[in-house]
Amino acid sequence: MMDRDALTLRNPEQELRQFTGRALTLWVFLALAILLLVLRLFQLQVLEHDRHAARSEKNRIEVQPIAPPRGEIYDRKGRLIAGNLPVFSLMVVKERVDDLEATLALLETLIGLTVEEREAFQGRLVRRRRPLEPVTLRLRLDPEAMARVAVNRHRLPGVEIEAGLLRHYPEGDLLAHAVGSVRRLSEADLQRVDPIAYSATRFIGRLGVEAHYERALHGAVGHERVETDARGRITRTLDRTPPRAGHNLTLHLDRDLQAAAVAALAGRRGAVVALDPRTGGILALASTPSYNPNDFIWGLDAEGYQALQQDRDQPLFNRSVRGQYAPGSTFKPLVALAALTEGVTDWERSLKDPGYYQLPGQSRKYRDWSWTAGNGGGQGVVDLRKAIYRSSNTYFFDLGARLGPEPMASVARAFGLGRDRAVDVFGARSGLVPDGGWKQQAQGQPWYPGDSLNYAIGQGALLVTPLQLATVAATLANRGRPVRPRFLMASDARLPELAPTPLPPLDQFSQADYAGVIDAMEAVVHRGDQRFGENGTAWAYIGQDIPYRMAGKSGTAQVVEIPQGEEYDEDALEERQRKHAWFMAFAPVEAPEIAVAVLVENGGGGSQIAAPVARAVVDAWLLPPDSQVAQVAQQ
């Protein structure tokens, strides 16, 4: 071989020795190197094992909360008024999206996102969230969009389709102010509620029954320990604690009665509250105009919300429990009870009504509603019964002047005014019962005799809500046994609201006086076919064909003060400065089943405007459905 010759100059033995030496040295070196690797693995796998094992578990196991289905709400006849709609929502877990813009662009081509959806999504994205919390991109996916997303799932990491339940109000705006609504859970809500209990919940009761019974309706959150891969996709469920569904509620509300009340209000701004006087159960609670609570769930855009907020008619304002108005003449029956009890008057005492009242030594004339500038007016000889059915201001001015503020404030409070007596009415206002101390404190002025005159006809500082006035009607219907208004009739939960502590009867007023006041209120509706100026104030409007006995009292609350010597001229006044029309009633008188308060804002005369609404509601409750046609014709 040719190499052999070259090698003759070399020393093969020495080269072999040298090579063997080198090989041995390198063998030792690589043994040490492998030992280094072994030591490194020992460090990771034995010394630091616990730390890495924990991180590996944290990697793969995720605890996912499961939202409990919200309790359903039914009306007294078992008709669903708040339920849950199964929906499939498109959710995005931002942390798991590689490129958000690209993902949105792809979704755009797949299911066509709207500008609003994108904006709403971006808005939700910047809000504070729990880490890895899915953000809604589209609340309800139709089957086709679902299929398109599902097929492209591998191209859409971080995009999930989530099956869920969404609150739904099948009656739309009909019961909005009574049942209330849920809204998307906000950051502020999370400060108030247990964030763990609400970890899967996206909506919370914000108004009405939904808000008051939030705890019962919400249920208990469930948990699922799932194994996820690096993409966050669930590979299997390890164990599961199912959520506990929220409790169902059955309310005293009657859907049909509510519809009748809303229909009777006929698009005017106003409120109707109907109670069962025996239980205090709220049979109807309407405030018009109303809004559709479903809009808040499906996502109302900023403009839609602003429009609702800035609407002059204030559809979001619940007049029935948050509207506070002077009760006007509807307060007179209570003043009558106070005056009888204080001995300021009796059923026999009468006075001659010149159409106005003057305090001793004062020239100012406190006018009766029948007063006109040309003809002095006046209602002739008036006793207490007539003062109620004819709603004589003059007679009650006299009572007010002689009673002073304290007995009137006391009877008002006894009937539940000036505070929130309701068991479960969310956001109900207290109204205002003034007295001498209040005036000194609030206005820094002493109580003037003139204040007592206004007080006696339900004007001035006295404020009530329609709910409170319905409670007054119910208490009168019960001859002094007060009730606390409540929505809840039954539930599968043992809720304290089911058995509220009863209130003590108002024994300070005699049964004879209750009977007299009720008799006079009956005359308001039924006393007819008399001489001019002798019929009950509401008879002409509702009393002529009424097939049951109803006791009622109208009220007309001034919105602006009419200067001395001037007439109230409805046509000359702006619509919103006209008087508020009130009517309270209960029926049948002998065994009352329903008590109603009606308010029509800027409606004008109570008997003319509010009384027909009250009758329509009572008709709907007491009469069989087919005989209600007559009442519709009257409207």
Added chain:
Amino acid sequence: MSAADFRRTLSRDDGFDRRQRWLRRLHLDLPLLALVLLTAAYGLVVLYSALDRDWLAFQGQLSRLAVAFVVMLIAAQLNLAMLQRWAPVLYGLGMVMLVLVLLVGVQAKGAQRWLGVPGLPRFQPSELMKLAVPLMVASFLADRPLPPTGKTVAWVLALIAAPALLIGLQPDLGTAILVAAAGFAVLLLSGLFWRWVLLAGLLGLAALPGLWMVMRDYQRQRVLTLLDPESDPLGAGWNIIQSKIAIGSGGLFGKGLFEGTQSHLNFLPESHTDFIIAVLAEELGFLGVLGLLTLYFLLLTRGLYIATQGRDTFARLLAGGLTLTFFTYLFVNVAMVSGLLPVVGVPLPLVSYGGTSALTLLAGFGVLMAVATQPKPLAA
């Protein structure tokens, strides 16, 4: 014959002798063959798990390994003298192809590594250089007096640097390191003065800042990531964090075969290729990795032993160089996956999924067997 073989000869009868002759005729070294088969089998078990029990992919790897074994058997038949003569030709051919790759190569994953010849499977010339470089260097040194003179060393360095640079330009740092390591291994075995090695090491350290300057951004990122993987846990640090978690969570005995959560839930990237030892570590634990490293160590020992028994300097240098190249493979890979070295694309020999590297490796073992079975003139 090794001492172990000798003992076996004692314990058995002359049947062994016949078998030995038969093996020799086939140019097979039984201990090496057994170790290679054992390691490959062990690797296949791990790979089957790493592939999520994907039978089709597993079969693909099986057939590629079968081809590689055939190549090993063929390589074992090569005549060493012929190999030494053809070494420059092979080397030259490889260099031409490396240049071609840079000019007309096929791009994939941001690097240009493949030559696409119509009608043939894609071919990676850099793989060829893993064999051609030690061959060339061994052939070059075998013709010269050893220990090598400065001039010789300079030539050898040039022979090593040229392909390593071309491969580095693709860019494929992992292969460049392996190719350079193969050349250096031969140089070291040739009796290069230690003081020169030391000097080179110091120079290398001094040159590190310069190296930093020429590194690409992603390469710098890998180095930074090695130093502090937690600084970018979802980006560059992800691989190394997840592989450390996989290894560490395996513990002493592992989570059980197919039970690795890191690997099967896709937390571990490249689990069936470069990071496969993390799967082994997670599922079979420290003991499982120890087993594999032991097999590797026995392979290396046998390789070096064969080298010392080589019939001439060329055979010894070549066998030793190939053995050390194998060591570089496994060391760089294990050190990288366990977070001791920056992430470079080096597969775990005989275990990682992929055909080309298995082919090169087994061809190398074939050459080792050729060295083992071609008798020294003296011993014959």
